[in-house]
């Protein structure tokens with residue numbers, strides 16, 4: 001094992017943050033209107049900040065019960081409450097966003113949720129909800145936004161999938177199935193709407209957000225996952241936002257129909273995903289204890 005493998009994740013993370021400060025602060029999205037779903041916290045909030053910093057006018061969509069208005073205030077963002085499971089409400093929200101943004105040319109489908117438990121314990125409602133938020137919500141927003149994007153001369157769609165789509169992890173199979181559907185929608189829409197609209201997906205690995213709180217509260221689970229990931233750590237929301245920014249900008253003008261994996265190498269064969277699998281039964285037990 002090389003000496004770099006023995007470095008503590010803290011120092012690896014510090015080095016990465018230092019590098020990140022050198023990322024060019026381009027205003028390359030000036031004049032564009034962007035819709036980001038699930039924008040009240042986590043990855044969606046970081047994406048909204050990044051697109052705003054790049055000059056885009058941002059409409060932030062999230063559930064009524066989220067901290068959406070608090071999150072949107074510092075950005076002067078347009079806050080629109082919507083449950084992405086509701087097709088008519090999504091249509092109305094996108095219409096409102098289009099009117100307020102003037103030009104809707106970017107859509108980031110980020111709202112998502114999952115659970116951890118064995119397949120046979122999922123109820124119909126849980127299955128329906130997971131499919132509705134992750135897959136139907138993405139479909140509804142694309143269906144509503146595409147006519148406006150075509151009208152305004154085109155743009156870019158980025159759908160947030162997961163490494164779980166191609167490497168299904170025990171305990172989150174409905175989530176894996178929904179995210180695999182998101183990647184299929186992405187591939188197909190890239191073909192239907194090229195050259196006017198580019199459509200790409202991202203597949204984050206493990207990223208620190210409220211969604212992954214359970215993993216981060218268990219050092220004995222987190223540490224082996226970090227150690228066996230080629231980049232020796234999990235991700236930060238800004239590292240996902242960097243790639244989303246790229247996919248929304250003209251820097252990626254020849255990229256469409258792709259699923260960009262952002263996981264520090266986690267899903268490479270014999271890397272961290274195997275560690276995650278080793279611990280997934282334990283994670284499921286902890287999730288069950290938390291629910292009861």
Ligand SMILES: NC(=O)c1ccc[n+]([C@@H]2O[C@H](COP(=O)([O-])OP(=O)(O)OC[C@H]3O[C@@H](n4cnc5c(N)ncnc54)[C@H](O)[C@@H]3O)[C@@H](O)[C@H]2O)c1
Nearest residue numbers: 038041042043063083084110111112162204206207209211
């Ligand atoms: N965090 C990770 O490690 C990770 C890994 C892979 C993929 N992802 C994906 O990234 C996206 C963001 O995840 P996150 O980690 O920031 O999670 P998060 O739970 O912190 O944020 C998700 C956001 O989506 C919103 N949302 C949930 N259901 C909604 C609904 N019905 N209508 C509208 N908004 C809704 C929530 O209110 C929240 O603001 C998700 O699609 C998730 O599946 C996350």
